Amino acid sequence: xxxxxxxxxxxxxxxxxxxxxxxxxxxxxxxxxxxxxxxxxxxxxxxxxxxxxxxxxxxxxxxxxxxxxxxxxxxxxxxxxxxxxxxxxxxxxxxxxxxxxxxxxxxxxxxxxxxxxxxxxxxxxxxxxxxxxxxxxxxxxxxxxxxxxxxxxxxxxxxxxxxxxxxxxxxxxxxxxxxxxxxxxxxxxxxxxxxxxxxxxxxxxxxxxxxxxxxxxxxxxxxxxxxxxxxxxxxxxxxxxxxxxxxxxxxxxx
Amino acid sequence: xxxxxxxxxxxxxxxxxxxxxxxxxxxxxxxxxxxxxxxxxxxxxxxxxxxxxxxxxxxxxxxxxxxxxxxxxxxxxxxxxxxxxxxxxxxxxxxxxxxxxxxxxxxxxxxxxxxxxxxxxxxxxxxxxxxxxxxxxxxxxxxxxxxxxxxxxxxxxxxxxxxxxxxxxxxxxxxxxxxxxxxxxxxxxxxxxxxxxxxxxxxxxxxxxxxxxxxxxxxxxxxxxxxxxxxxxxxxxxxxxxxxxxxxxxxxxxxxxxxxxxxxxxxx
Numbered sequence: 001x002x003x004x005x006x007x008x009x010x011x012x013x014x015x016x017x018x019x020x021x022x023x024x025x026x027x028x029x030x031x032x033x034x035x036x037x038x039x040x041x042x043x044x045x046x047x048x049x050x051x052x053x054x055x056x057x058x059x060x061x062x063x064x065x066x067x068x069x070x071x072x073x074x075x076x077x078x079x080x081x082x083x084x085x086x087x088x089x090x091x092x093x094x095x096x097x098x099x100x101x102x103x104x105x106x107x108x109x110x111x112x113x114x115x116x117x118x119x120x121x122x123x124x125x126x127x128x129x130x131x132x133x134x135x136x137x138x139x140x141x142x143x144x145x146x147x148x149x150x151x152x153x154x155x156x157x158x159x160x161x162x163x164x165x166x167x168x169x170x171x172x173x174x175x176x177x178x179x180x181x182x183x184x185x186x187x188x189x190x191x192x193x194x195x196x197x198x199x200x201x202x203x204x205x206x207x208x209x210x211x212x213x214x215x216x217x218x219x220x221x222x223x224x225x226x227x228x229x230x231x232x233x234x235x236x237x238x239x240x241x242x243x244x245x246x247x248x249x250x251x252x253x254x
Numbered sequence: 255x256x257x258x259x260x261x262x263x264x265x266x267x268x269x270x271x272x273x274x275x276x277x278x279x280x281x282x283x284x285x286x287x288x289x290x291x292x293x294x295x296x297x298x299x300x301x302x303x304x305x306x307x308x309x310x311x312x313x314x315x316x317x318x319x320x321x322x323x324x325x326x327x328x329x330x331x332x333x334x335x336x337x338x339x340x341x342x343x344x345x346x347x348x349x350x351x352x353x354x355x356x357x358x359x360x361x362x363x364x365x366x367x368x369x370x371x372x373x374x375x376x377x378x379x380x381x382x383x384x385x386x387x388x389x390x391x392x393x394x395x396x397x398x399x400x401x402x403x404x405x406x407x408x409x410x411x412x413x414x415x416x417x418x419x420x421x422x423x424x425x426x427x428x429x430x431x432x433x434x435x436x437x438x439x440x441x442x443x444x445x446x447x448x449x450x451x452x453x454x455x456x457x458x459x460x461x462x463x464x465x466x467x468x469x470x471x472x473x474x475x476x477x478x479x480x481x482x483x484x485x486x487x488x489x490x491x492x493x494x495x496x497x498x499x500x501x502x503x504x505x506x507x508x509x510x511x512x513x514x515x516x517x518x519x520x521x522x
Contacts, residue, residue, distance in 0.1 A: 154346060154348060157348070160338075161336070161339070161360035162362070163359070163362070163363070168363075176348070176350040176351075177348075179350070251391075252393070253349075254393060
């Protein structure tokens with residue numbers, strides 16, 4: 001991109017791309033290139049959405065899913081971050097947990113669904129558990145890697161100026177120095193958690209995922225797409241909000 | 255931290271028979287190092303790269319514990335100051351702190367209020383001519399400016415002993431010259447005690463009143479030269495002969511003027 005173009009060029013091109021996609025999609029259905037029933041026409045999405053809003057189901061599904069999302073994200077991210085930071089800072093803990101991490105790390109969040117149902121049932125707690133596990137590892141590795149990458153000389157600087165104790169090092173070096181990496185992990189988790197929300201709810205916990213499952217069993221493909229777009233919107237909102245906060249926290253990176 | 259003794263003695267730091275080994279005494283990096291630095295002295299430690307000069311500074315700073323011997327740092331009884339402070343190679347500022355907050359680092363934990371810390375940090379920034387950069391981030395400064403902030407960060411804690419670890423080694427010749435002049439100006443004003451590590455003989459001759467040669471394996475003190483009063487003519491025959499002796503000592507060659515030299519390494 002040449003610098004003479006305005007900052008609006010890219011977003012504008014993005015909108016044009018979306019219009020082309022939806023236009024081509026609508027045309028292919030109107031022209032009969034795609035057999036009806038396999039894919040809803042974009043023009044049918046508006047009415048389907050309005051109906052869903054009027055019945056109250058749309059707001060209810062969002063409210064349920066948002067509850068799972070926020071609880072799972074907060075619990076998984078905080079625990080993952082803390083464990084990662086501590087493992088990165090305390091070699092003894094790092095050694096003790098290295099075997100445990102190796103065993104548990106490859107198990108995807110979804111594999112825990114049987115236990116989630118058994119331990120917590122088909123409710124908010126069960127869904128929260130699955131989501132928390134899937135974001136835990138992202139945040140764990142982001143925080144762990146960020147601590148490992150800290151310039152060791154900075155610990156010497158801190159110690160020279162009276163900040164040599166464990167907590168003082170944590171406060172003056174570890175936390176601020178690892179913040180960019182930790183926040184990058186948090187952002188990845190923000191997206192991953194939405195994927196896990198749907199997956200966790202497909203098993204019957206009420207929310208967007210469960211609503212999509214119901215709609216697909218009734219072949220209401222327009223409703224499925226409405227909820228797909230709802231998720232995209234929710235993700236865009238959370239990601240934008242996060243980036244605004246990140247910019248404030250990491251102003252020093254420029 | 256090393257033994258910190260508060261008294262009125264003229265000696266700021268005393269090293270007694272310092273030895274450092276990383277393999278339980280099989281081999282030594284430093285051995286039999288004895289050194290006394292008096293208040294107001296500007297001492298350069300000169301030696302080849304990798305000989306252990308920076309390690310010696312870290313032992314004095316208390317960042318590395320010696321395997322043998324003792325370090326005693328004689329702190330003045332002033333409140334809200336630190337006995338020793340260090341200026342690092344490549345400044346090593348914390349990139350997430352503003353320039354002012356970087357200078358304040360050593361003031362935190364000294365029982366000062368925020369306005370007091372601010373005032374002292376600003377005074378130090380003024381001393382190095384960077385008061386107008388207080389609110390900037392380190393990445394917005396040049397290498398020379400960053401190193402000046404490193405000097406301010408160390409001076410603001412009013413150390414009895416200022417340790418400098420090849421602080422100008424990574425700078426271009428012009429910036430280095432400017433910072434050397436500035437350091438001498440600050441030293442003349444504050445009469446602080448400085449221990450300056452360098453592998454550059456010319457830099458040692460410009461800055462120091464006293465030059466100590468660290469050489470060998472394990473490294474020990476091989477010579478101790480009083481460079482003389484200022485203004486000083488580094489091209490005078492006496493100075494050139496002394497510089498030549500230092501050059502030979504650094505290179506590990508026998509010293510032709512050994513009888514006149516001041517030997518401290520006890521094993522010789």
